Amino acid sequence: MKGIIFNVLEDMIVEQCGMVVWNDLLKKHAPPERVYISAKSYAETELMAITNDVALMLNMPLQDVVKAFGHYLFNGLASRHVGVIKRFEDFTSLVMGIHDVIHVEVNKLYHEPALPTIISRIISPEQIEVTYRSPRKMCFCAEGLLFGAAQHFGQNITIVHTVCMHNGADHCILAIELQHD
Ligand code: HEM
Ligand SMILES: [Zn+2]
Numbered sequence: 001m002k003g004i005i006f007n008v009l010e011d012m013i014v015e016q017c018g019m020v021v022w023n024d025l026l027k028k029h030a031p032p033e034r035v036y037i038s039a040k041s042y043a044e045t046e047l048m049a050i051t052n053d054v055a056l057m058l059n060m061p062l063q064d065v066v067k068a069f070g071h072y073l074f075n076g077l078a079s080r081h082v083g084v085i086k087r088f089e090d091f092t093s094l095v096m097g098i099h100d101v102i103h104v105e106v107n108k109l110y111h112e113p114a115l116p117t118i119i120s121r122i123i124s125p126e127q128i129e130v131t132y133r134s135p136r137k138m139c140f141c142a143e144g145l146l147f148g149a150a151q152h153f154g155q156n157i158t159i160v161h162t163v164c165m166h167n168g169a170d171h172c173i174l175a176i177e178l179q180h181d
Contacts, residue, residue, distance in 0.1 A: 001044040001136075002110055006036035008076030009050065012069060021057075025050050038080075039110055044136055063140045063166075070144020071151070078152060081105075091155035095120050095128050095146065095176070116142065130174040137165045139172040146176065156181075 013022045026034055029049035036042060051069060055062040078085045084105050088094040094102075099118045106113050116134035123129055130146070132139050143159055150157040156179040163173040 001042055001047050002038065002113055003036035003040045003042060004038035004077070004080065005073065006042060006047065007038055008073050009047065009069060010036070011076060012072045013050075013054065017054075017057075025053055029053065041112070041114070044114070066138070066140040067144040067147075070141035070146075071148040072144075073141065074145045074148025074152065077145075078148075081109075085152070091150050091153040091157070091178070092122065092128060094149050094153070095130065096122065098130075118142070126178050126180065128176040128178070130176060132165075132172040132174060133170070139165060139174070142172075143174055146174065155179075 010022055013025065030046050034042075034046075051065050052062060054060075055065040058065065084102055085094070087101065088097060098120060103113075103115045103118070106115060114136065116132055116136070116138065118133075119131040121129045121131075130142070132142050139161065143161060146159060147157070158177045158179075160175045160177070161172065162175050163169045163171065165172050
């Protein structure tokens with residue numbers, strides 16, 4: 001998992017819980033003197049352990065914490081990669097470009113990033129179906145990222161996670177409903 005993901009997690013935790021909490025989490029779940037460098041890779045178990053602990057601390061379901069992080073992460077990634085986001089004029093075009101535009105760009109910018117396979121399909125002007133596959137099973141993070149993207153474009157959406165790897169499937173389906181008014 002790239003350091004940039006940890007950098008955004010740090011921003012979120014420091015903003016919402018304070019620096020002391022972040023330093024305690026690092027001490028508990030990462031090797032001594034850990035500093036996350038955005039382009040370097042670190043064990044994703046560190047990310048999982050930190051988010052797990054945050055969920056326990058806040059007495060929230062882990063999936064909700066991961067989803068909230070995904071939402072925050074979209075803004076963190078978007079602000080660090082403005083040029084990539086500028087290519088899209090609306091929410092639908094961005095969702096259609098996650099795999100073939102955004103993550104292709106990420107592959108050029110980072111050395112061997114660990115990316116999911118995402119297939120987006122327009123069902124109707126109000127419905128997009130996103131199929132997610134990854135050995136990291138970070139589908140709730142993907143859900144949060146999609147909400148972050150929707151907010152970025154001022155698009156109201158709902159998502160139903162109809163099929164999930166956490167329930168034994170080999171992929172997840174995120175059925176997005178767009179509200180046009
Ligand atoms: C709604 C849009 C997006 C979705 C659903 C999405 C989904 C994901 C997910 C779920 C992961 C975690 C890894 C995994 O699941 O295997 C990931 C990793 C990543 N994504 Fe995206 N992403 C989106 C947009 C973006 C954008 C806008 C950027 C930056 C321009 C970006 C850059 C990255 C990077 C750098 C990683 C980490 C790779 C690593 O740790 O090695 N993504 N993406
Ligand atoms: Zn899932």
